[in-house]
Amino acid sequence: MKKLKRSARLVEMTQYLLSRPHHLIPLTTFASRYGAAKSSISEDLAIIKEVFEDEGTGELQTLAGAAGGVKYIPKVGQAQATQFIDELCEKLSQPDRILPGGYLYMSDLLGQPALMNEAGKMFATAFAETEIDCIMTVETKGIPLAYATGAELNLPVVLVRRDHKVTEGSAVSINYVSGSHKSLHTMTLSRRALKEKSRVLIVDDFMKAGGTIQGMVDLLSEFNAEVAGVGVLVESGEVDSGERLLQDYISLATLRAVDAKGKEISVEPGNYFTQK
Amino acid sequence: MKKLKRSARLVEMTQYLLSRPHHLIPLTTFASRYGAAKSSISEDLAIIKEVFEDEGTGELQTLAGAAGGVKYIPKVGQAQATQFIDELCEKLSQPDRILPGGYLYMSDLLGQPALMNEAGKMFATAFAETEIDCIMTVETKGIPLAYATGAELNLPVVLVRRDHKVTEGSAVSINYVSGSHKSLHTMTLSRRALKEKSRVLIVDDFMKAGGTIQGMVDLLSEFNAEVAGVGVLVESGEVDSGERLLQDYISLATLRAVDAKGKEISVEPGNYFTQK
DSSP, rough: OOOOOOHHHHHHHHHOOOOTTTTOOHHHHHHHHHOOHHHHHHHHHHHHHHHHHHHHEEEEEOOTTTTTEEEEEEOOOOHHHHHHHHHHHHHOOGGGGBBBGOOOBHHHHHHHHHHHHHHHHHHHTTTSSSSSSSSOOOOOOOOHHHHHHHHTTTTEEEEBBOOGGGOOEEOOOOOOOEEETEEEEEEEEGGSOTTTTTTEEEEEEEESSSSSHHHHHHHHTTTOOOOEEEEEEEEETTOOOOTTOOOOOEEEEEEEEEEETTTEEEEEEOSSSHHH | OOOOOOOHHHHHHHHHHHHHHTEOOOHHHHHHHHHHHHHHHHHHHHHHHHHHHTTTSSEEEEOOOOTOOEEEOOOOHHHHHHHHHHHHHHTTOGGGGGGGGOOOOOHHHHOOOOHHHHHHHHHHHHHHTSOOOOEEEEETHHHHHHHHHHHHHHHOOOESSSSGGGGGOOEEEEEEEEETEEEEEEEEEEGGSSSSTEEEEEEEEEESSSSSHHHHHHHHHHTTOEEEEEEEEETTTTTTTTSOOOOOEEEEEEEEEHHHTTEEEEEEEEEHHHHH
């Protein structure tokens, strides 16, 4: 136990809460940690709550009763979310991203931890009230996004592999059709990676027709698990919605068109604000 | 500009600093942000600094002069680092991790974002004073560790692929020999992913003879880039140090022996404290 002045206590409590998103912390934890009365702790929390909400950092939920306490729920405020999505769209529209075949180079953006963490916080905001047991993604490029989302929601990440590795133990494999190319692929998940009846949030970096994500959905049913939600960073709007295998998802940006000849990329905000 | 009371200002500054590790923030940013005198801001920072250092959260470095300001350097304190490594070793020693062939199942641990973030903070602590331009890892399992390290050091992550993808543009490929099996593999890095002369911190989840990491070192020389350091979560101590391709690295845990028959795994702390 350490006796701290209110000013130091506020700093300590702020960092304690920020490093424990979606953890229920009993008030007695703080009271005994700082040798302070519960009433003082409640006053401190009221100050922190107000700052977090004003800043768009997140919410502090207070649960009353014997099993009660306080929980920090990371949330991106509306203004910040709009700014983030606008900046993302602008970056994605840079013409030097166009690769042969009309593909888009995104690895520089996906390689920025702060950007991935912010996108993860957006998904954590959208799914804050959804009952979820774990986050799932398939290797490779969606991994940082999945971990960022998992960190903000205090949930583990389950990683689907393209092939079966010796370090995964016994595994379940399925074949799936990648919608845009109609080509056949395999994905594999370790038997012990996922409990039966888990509720799973699927996260990925890019979705075209949705074949890869549909593959993960099919894999889930092999584990008697179910989809709690789907979040993608960028969706391709070049697909007719009739062709899309999946209708219920959240996207941060929509790639509308890539004109390789005219060197123009058209990107719009995704359905984040309308679907959330 | 918003006028805040000192108590609210402390909360706001704490979350502002924590979300911007290794960023230099001029005092005038805070002064104009809160409409406060620089002297008040300095007092606030002194309070935050003391709490961070007492807690083992990190350091606040103050740089004087016109180009000066304050920088939050995330650091894991000695006591926390010891506790983290002890817990990691204990988890790695659980006998049900043994897979056919004497491999170790680690995906459940690698799937915990909070654990990866803490390990990343350990690497960020060890390399806080090293001049580094980016973090590099090869797919797949080292990715969360690399991003966690990158987030704490405010550095981008460069991802080496096993094969050449259409979404990466032109790329450089090399072959490398995986030391423990003497088998030949390929790794590939997009041309535009890495600037010439970059100083690179290599991060991975596991190192046996070091062939994979040596492969990344060889790849770096193709880009006229250099190794600034190497950090691995677990090293295998089953390799003679003579057989090891790489001598200069930091590890958090050492896998000493896997006895598949007796169902015993022996894990010791890595060289983190002796090498750092």
